[in-house]
Amino acid sequence: MEYRKLGESDLELSVITFGAWAAGGWMWGGTERAESIDAIREAYHQGVTSIDTAPVYGQGLSEEIVGEAIKGLQRDKVQILTKFGLQWENNSGEFYFKSKNNQGKDINIYKYAGREAVLKECETSLRLLGTDYIDLYQIHWNDPTTPIDETMEAVELLIQQGKVRYAGVCNYTADQMQEAERTVAIVSNQVHYSMVNRKIEEVVVPYCIANKKSILAYSPMERGLLTGKIKPGHIFSEGDHRSANRSFSPENIVQVNTFLDKIKHLAKDKGVSLGQLVLKWTIEKPGITIALAGARNAEQAVQNAKAADIHLSADEMNYINMHLEDLILV
Template sequence: MEFRKLGASAIEVSAIAFGAWAAGGWMWGSTDRKEAVEAIIAAHREGVTTIDTAPIYGQGVSEEIVGEAIKGMARDQVQLLTKFGMRWDLATPQGTFVMNSQDNNGKDIAIYKFASKASVIKEVEDSLQRLGTDYIDVLQIHWPDVTTPIAETMEAMDLLIQQGKILSAGVSNYTVDQVKEARNTLGIVSNQVPYSMLNRGIEADLVPYALAHDLSIIAYSPMERGLLTGKYFKANAFDEGDHRSGYFAQFDLKKVENFLEEIRPLAEEKRATFAQLVLRWTTLQPAITITLAGARNAKQAVANAQAMQIDLNEAEIDFINRALAKI
């Protein structure tokens, strides 16, 4: 595994991190807690020391699973990244309405983006309890909350840093302008955003800014929620409640399939799966410090971690990029 410094912080993270959204089950067709715990432990054995989760992932379930998985690990050998600002438990609606949904038990919930100072502090206390730890390595606002001034949210995280409850602060899904505004109040170290072979929009503005200003980019959905694994081109591939049945509709699936077939010889030469080749390519892109990879079981988690064993030279990366340019 390769380890990298996160922004201007002293925190070192694994280049591939365990993304624990699917572990929470919500929007992924439920979860098997035992398998999810085993997946995190297996990833850690392969050198994946960084775990990214959030309260909204299963309405606390994902954080609980992470907390269970790390019980046998030395706390200074794991970096916990979690989030705040997606509330499903508000007694009085506040913030920006996102969606009506159902939790893992089928109960109706209403989700709001909300990041007031008091809300941030409450969420962190809840997360610490679910994770079974007394500090969080990197706390991130999950989505921008237009109803709360950015400065107020950053001040809340600054207070938590002073209290030792978090070591550093990051953001997620922020534009460059929002990052700049946040940094007027607090030295945030990272921005977690979607980035993949099929979604490279951040290369126009966020990547140059990150490179110039010591900001780490945490790439989520690098495999486009499984599409780039090549497993989901057949019909009826998803369990009930799995959001991907609709998510994949935004892509020209035939073009994606053709792209994967074009890079198949390279994957075979490297003795790698499509997923491993995609992950390794992502880790080598400018400004990408962490590449998040989810796994539903130990086998998938190990395979994700072993993507870092693949060596890609400039000519091979150029070959992949030329194939991508066609789609």
């Protein structure tokens, strides 16, 4: 496993970081708690020492599962990344979207990162995670109803109190990162990035490279679309958000699989899966520090971890990039 520092900090993460969204079940059609715990522990034994979660993932369940999974592990050998700024218990902030919790109850998700809310969220996360500090604390989405400096002042206070080691952001524009930086030192931006979603290459990646900020790429396998396992006519389980995601339209599934057919010989020659090849491509892209990969069981966790060991030559990267030019989702 390879480890990379975030920004100019001394915080090192495994280049494949465990993404624990699906572990919370919410929007993924439920979860198997025991299998999720096994997946996190097996990932750790494979060198994936970094785990990314959030309160909204299962409304606390993902953080609780992560906390249970890391019990007994040496705390300073594990890097816990969590988030704040999405809440579902009241209507503070800006309405984001309607959803259902794991029990099927209707809930509304709001973006809210007022000072007191941030401090309270941190205490809840620490309790659920079973730890006394968070390695990287990230705002999940910008809250337009709260000044960025107010939000970041709360994070700076948490750093001073020793409850948070470093501050990060998620889904921030370059301008928002610059504004946040006036209040607290930002080490990273976690953003959506994959072979079929490369918009951040226009502004965010150049900004982060120039300002020595790290990028944590989430959904690098486009929530399973780039694994080659999603075929036309695929039926998602009830509650799986992908069924309504336009990336998974019949036309896009066909296009993506046509592209994957062009590169699958590379995976075959290396004795790896398409998903592993996609993960390796992601962490080899300029400006991308970490790729987040979820796993529903121990076997998937091992496969994700082994992606870090693949070698991709410059010619092979160019070959993949060449065929990507023809892939445009509708």
